[in-house]
Amino acid sequence: MGKASFVVRRSLQLVVTFWAVGTVLFGLFRLMPGDPTSYIVSSSMTPEARQAIIASYGLNEPMHIQYIKFLQNIVVLDFGQSFHSNAPVSEVIATYLPNTLVLMLTAFVLAYAAGITLGVLSGWYRGSRFERTAVIVALVARSVPTFYVGLLVLWIFGAGFGVIPMSGMTSAGTANLSFFAMITSVDFLQHLAAPALVLAYYFMGYPLLIMRSSMLEVLSEDFIDVCRAKGLKERTIMFKHAARNALLPIVTAAAIALGYAVGGSVLIETVFAWPGIGREMVRAVLRRDFPVAQGTFMVLAATIIILNFIADLAYGYLDPRVTYD
Amino acid sequence: MAKSDDLKRRDFLKATTAGGMVGMTALAGCSGGGGQDDETTEDSGGDDTGGDETTEDSGGDDGGSGETLPTYTYVNNAQSYNPPRHDAINIIADQFGDIGLDVEVDVLEWGTLFSRVSEEYDYSFATWHTFFVSEPVTELNNLFNSDNTDPGDGNYSGYENPDVDELMSSYLAEPDEDTRIEQCHEIQQTLMDDVPMMPITHMPQLAIYNNEQVDNWQSDLANGYNSYWTMINLEMQGDEDTLKGYWPETLSTMNVLGHNDESKHVYQFNVMYDKLVQLNNEGEIDHDVSLATDFERVDETTIEYTIRTDHSWHDGEDLTAEDVAFTYNYINDNEVPLYSTQTSYLEGAEVVDEETVRINMSEPLGPFNLAVANLIPIIPQHEWEDVDEPSQANIEEPVGSGPLQFDYWNEGSEFGLTKFEDHFAPVDFEQRFWRIIPEASTVWENLINGDLNYEPFGRVDRSLDENQDEDVITVESNPAATFWKFTPNEREDYLDDAQMRKALVETIPRTPIVDQVLFGFPEVGFNLVSEAFGPLHTEDVTEYEESPEAARSRLEEAGYSWNDDDMLVAPSE
Numbered sequence: 001m002g003k004a005s006f007v008v009r010r011s012l013q014l015v016v017t018f019w020a021v022g023t024v025l026f027g028l029f030r031l032m033p034g035d036p037t038s039y040i041v042s043s044s045m046t047p048e049a050r051q052a053i054i055a056s057y058g059l060n061e062p063m064h065i066q067y068i069k070f071l072q073n074i075v076v077l078d079f080g081q082s083f084h085s086n087a088p089v090s091e092v093i094a095t096y097l098p099n100t101l102v103l104m105l106t107a108f109v110l111a112y113a114a115g116i117t118l119g120v121l122s123g124w125y126r127g128s129r130f131e132r133t134a135v136i137v138a139l140v141a142r143s144v145p146t147f148y149v150g151l152l153v154l155w156i157f158g159a160g161f162g163v164i165p166m167s168g169m170t171s172a173g174t175a176n177l178s179f180f181a182m183i184t185s186v187d188f189l190q191h192l193a194a195p196a197l198v199l200a201y202y203f204m205g206y207p208l209l210i211m212r213s214s215m216l217e218v219l220s221e222d223f224i225d226v227c228r229a230k231g232l233k234e235r236t237i238m239f240k241h242a243a244r245n246a247l248l249p250i251v252t253a254a255a256i257a258l259g260y261a262v263g264g265s266v267l268i269e270t271v272f273a274w275p276g277i278g279r280e281m282v283r284a285v286l287r288r289d290f291p292v293a294q295g296t297f298m299v300l301a302a303t304i305i306i307l308n309f310i311a312d313l314a315y316g317y318l319d320p321r322v323t324y325d
Numbered sequence: 326m327a328k329s330d331d332l333k334r335r336d337f338l339k340a341t342t343a344g345g346m347v348g349m350t351a352l353a354g355c356s357g358g359g360g361q362d363d364e365t366t367e368d369s370g371g372d373d374t375g376g377d378e379t380t381e382d383s384g385g386d387d388g389g390s391g392e393t394l395p396t397y398t399y400v401n402n403a404q405s406y407n408p409p410r411h412d413a414i415n416i417i418a419d420q421f422g423d424i425g426l427d428v429e430v431d432v433l434e435w436g437t438l439f440s441r442v443s444e445e446y447d448y449s450f451a452t453w454h455t456f457f458v459s460e461p462v463t464e465l466n467n468l469f470n471s472d473n474t475d476p477g478d479g480n481y482s483g484y485e486n487p488d489v490d491e492l493m494s495s496y497l498a499e500p501d502e503d504t505r506i507e508q509c510h511e512i513q514q515t516l517m518d519d520v521p522m523m524p525i526t527h528m529p530q531l532a533i534y535n536n537e538q539v540d541n542w543q544s545d546l547a548n549g550y551n552s553y554w555t556m557i558n559l560e561m562q563g564d565e566d567t568l569k570g571y572w573p574e575t576l577s578t579m580n581v582l583g584h585n586d587e588s589k590h591v592y593q594f595n596v597m598y599d600k601l602v603q604l605n606n607e608g609e610i611d612h613d614v615s616l617a618t619d620f621e622r623v624d625e626t627t628i629e630y631t632i633r634t635d636h637s638w639h640d641g642e643d644l645t646a647e648d649v650a651f652t653y654n655y656i657n658d659n660e661v662p663l664y665s666t667q668t669s670y671l672e673g674a675e676v677v678d679e680e681t682v683r684i685n686m687s688e689p690l691g692p693f694n695l696a697v698a699n700l701i702p703i704i705p706q707h708e709w710e711d712v713d714e715p716s717q718a719n720i721e722e723p724v725g726s727g728p729l730q731f732d733y734w735n736e737g738s739e740f741g742l743t744k745f746e747d748h749f750a751p752v753d754f755e756q757r758f759w760r761i762i763p764e765a766s767t768v769w770e771n772l773i774n775g776d777l778n779y780e781p782f783g784r785v786d787r788s789l790d791e792n793q794d795e796d797v798i799t800v801e802s803n804p805a806a807t808f809w810k811f812t813p814n815e816r817e818d819y820l821d822d823a824q825m826r827k828a829l830v831e832t833i834p835r836t837p838i839v840d841q842v843l844f845g846f847p848e849v850g851f852n853l854v855s856e857a858f859g860p861l862h863t864e865d866v867t868e869y870e871e872s873p874e875a876a877r878s879r880l881e882e883a884g885y886s887w888n889d890d891d892m893l894v895a896p897s898e
Contacts, residue, residue, distance in 0.1 A: 049665035275737025
């Protein structure tokens with residue numbers, strides 16, 4: 001099978017996957033216990049007024065009608081209006097997603113840069129004290145809950161030394177800046193540092209361990225001996241030959257991790273009061289704000305699915321031995 | 326009177342330790358109204374709850390003279406939703422076991438719990454937090470009127486008493502305040518004698534603030550220290566010119582006609598919009614700070630208000646009598662759900678002259694000022710007249726006429742208001758913002774270091790208990806119209822028996838709950854109409870001991886007995 005037919009086949013699979021995800025989301029939210037209207041009506045309303053609100057959101061329609069309308073809207077990327085704010089869901093996502101992306105991508109880049117480098121070095125220096133330390137650091141990073149590390153960082157460096165801001169993306173009273181003006185301000189970078197580093201520390205363990213394992217496998221192959229026999233420098237062998245060949249598993253891991261990163265980190269966003277999509281997603285679920293919950297989960301699912309697709313395509317480019325059969 | 330001695334400390338520790346630990350690390354955002362999904366059922370009627378207070382033989386050993394009472398279900402919120410209330414419900418359920426009741430605690434997320442109780446009536450006992458706004462009998466009428474017993478209508482306790490119906494109806498139609506006070510007292514006396522519902526604690530209104538930056542906190546009845554009256558009386562200290570508050574979760578909307586009545590919205594709109602009448606901290610109308618400088622009751626269904634003629638909207642347009650009449654007609658004609666209770670009394674409004682508006686009621690409502698005029702926000706006709714569905718409008722920059730005007734809303738981060746210089750009751754600060762901070766410990770660090778200077782939420786928790794003695798922190802407290810209530814469902818077997826309900830009330834350890842679960846901040850509940858309502862409140866109601874022994878004696882006198890397993894047995898027919 002050629003590359004083109006592979007792309008076509010996977011694209012069709014994507015459509016089916018999106019339909020399945022949408023259907024599961026629709027079903028799950030409606031199977032959840034709890035009445036969504038209990039969050040959007042006041043207890044002081046008359047019963048007639050409550051019924052009017054329920055009807056206005058289409059919640060009184062038969063389930064199959066609601067499902068068909070939901071699918072029709074998904075096709076045109078219309079996720080509806082929030083039950084709570086009445087704002088279009090696309091606006092809600094556009095408000096919170098950029099905040100999450102700035103935080104998560106910063107953490108992601110830091111984590112993968114550090115994780116891959118440390119993974120290469122720990123694989124290369126197998127059996128050394130450096131390797132043991134790196135593995136312990138990685139395991140601790142993956143094992144300790146991020147919210148706990150976040151609270152510790154806030155307690156020590158925020159409340160204790162007063163060197164990091166305690167909450168938010170900007171200082172109080174300056175939140176009316178445009179997004180671009182905000183993210184290019186020193187104030188923002190000061191607020192970004194702590195949550196991004198805490199997240200980066202957590203993310204770092206995964207690429208470090210994968211890269212180390214992959215390096216150990218590559219280093220046992222014959223071409224490394226050939227490189228040495230050719231008299232290449234150790235540094236060149238390590239980074240140019242061994243590390244590049246060991247990178248392949250990282251591609252898939254990074255694609256999936258990046259997809260999840262779009263969903264934000266509700267714990268870090270909560271601890272650092274970061275107004276991201278993760279917190280909003282959880283809030284929407286808890287309040288049975290179906291349109292916002294469905295919309296945010298669809299965006300998250302779509303990102304993961306598409307990045308996986310791109311990773312599959314990238315495999316062929318990164319390793320010519322990979323075929324599309 | 327036996328009180329905390331009846332509740333063993335071991336039981337308390339068992340029930341509250343988990344909550345305490347959670348409380349230390351709890352994310353405040355999870356308890357502000359969101360709720361959690363953990364739905365479990367736990368049997369709280371364990372055998373370790375029978376203490377020495379249950380060993381006396383109170384009902385003879387025959388048992389079996391009637392049938393054993395059924396298993397009752399006490400619905401409980403998840404611990405993460407409201408840790409102290411979750412603990413309190415478990416404790417009460419344990420205590421009910423001590424008088425021989427089989428009680429199963431069903432832990433539900435908030436939406437499910439609310440539906441189960443208020444719409445499906447699928448519960449035996451329920452406890453949650455409620456508050457009465459400035460007029461208590463409209464609330465009591467909703468809760469206990471015999472006409473409201475259909476699902477979703479409000480009377481979820483199933484209580485029916487024609488005498489109370491008549492009293493409440495008379496009260497609501499009575500224009501004379503002194504007569505209303507007498508009627509209100511009689512309503513309370515009857516209700517507290519029948520106990521269809523029992524307040525467990527009267528939660529306090531709390532002002533928690535940084536005393537180096539702001540002072541002179543005065544509360545009003547309905548909105549405590551977040552009221553209009555509070556804001557226009559605050560005095561900033563030193564060079565501080567900003568009132569800095571927080572909230573654990575973001576606002577949902579800027580639509581004053583389309584929110585869900587949550588306090589986080591009410592507290593914002595209270596200062597952004599004027600109302601015809603405003604109340605002072607004594608619960609009295611104060612025309613000096615109201616949009617209406619006077620009013621006259623023309624007849625029992627007509628009332629005329631004199632409107633200020635020198636006031637304007639935040640966008641500079643004049644605020645006129647036409648705007649006031651438009652507001653009442655617009656809300657009425659569009660059947661705005663948020664004000665459905667108020668509009669049920671409205672016929673319409675008309676402009677009499679440039680400073681007079683006449684409001685016609687659809688039926689007599691004595692406390693019209695408290696129940697309607699003090700609640701409906703006056704909105705600008707030029708902004709709203711083209712909006713067809715007001716409750717679903719997506720408002721981005723609200724225009725009001727109150728002492729604070731919209732500045733910015735960075736969703737999820739911060740909401741800012743600035744002083745409206747031309748207001749007739751100006752505030753003493755230049756701006757007010759609310760920052761969204763979900764994590765409780767961060768809030769307290771900010772309060773102490775001055776990044777925040779007040780805590781609008783007034784949350785009673787471990788953080789408050791631990792930080793209240795900080796030098797820069799002041800905590801002021803006032804009685805509030807808000808309480809935790811215990812509600813038995815009278816549709817369940819034997820719960821329609823007043824003696825049974827009284828026995829249940831006597832079994833509830835109200836004082837230990839206040840002292841140990843809520844750190845002593847609230848008052849022990851004893852009357853549905855709290856003292857916050859001033860003259861409408863009366864102390865002259867039936868009071869109940871906190872004593873399982875008293876409950877057993879009462880049940881025994883009513884013909885109940887206990888079987889060999891010490892389980893309660895119904896009176897034989």
